[in-house]
Amino acid sequence: MVAPEDEMEAVGRDSHAVIREAKEAGVYVFGGGIDEAVPPVLVSADGSIAEGGYPWAPPLNGGFAVLEIPTREEAVAWAARLAKACRCDQELRVFGFDPES
Template structure:
């Protein structure tokens, strides 16, 4: 079995009504439950949308520094992720498709080394 991360950037979500988002919650929870029932679930969760609440740890100078904010300011930032443990790329694609359909926005998939 191989672990895969299925993730999206917050900017991919798009503008939707509160009602639209409320309708997506049960769909996403159902996919997570399906992952658990299938025995492939490792983790799933959305991240706080307020990027200014992020902080980073950097020890590249030889001295650990903890700073407010993300390490690098970028136009896009991670919005949420799921990790599944499945047999192969094809199985990961199936789960990514289920997550994308439930959430209503694109998902990227990468193997975890």
């Protein structure tokens, strides 16, 4: 996210307004952000821990929102609203529901 420091208050206000609208629309599931003060670790099946994330993956930072949207077109529209509020592109992914969860 690249926004001038003097716009960060407005970014927070605007992005939270979109999240409130998503809650009011009944499509909000949950959201949050990556705590960048806590470095990632890789945990193996035997319980051993290695510092750092996947070596091939770019760093993951920022936040995310999980919305339950009936169509891809509506999901794109919500992502566009968040992009406008956050002043940066938003990556849109489809979450695969696991019926065992």
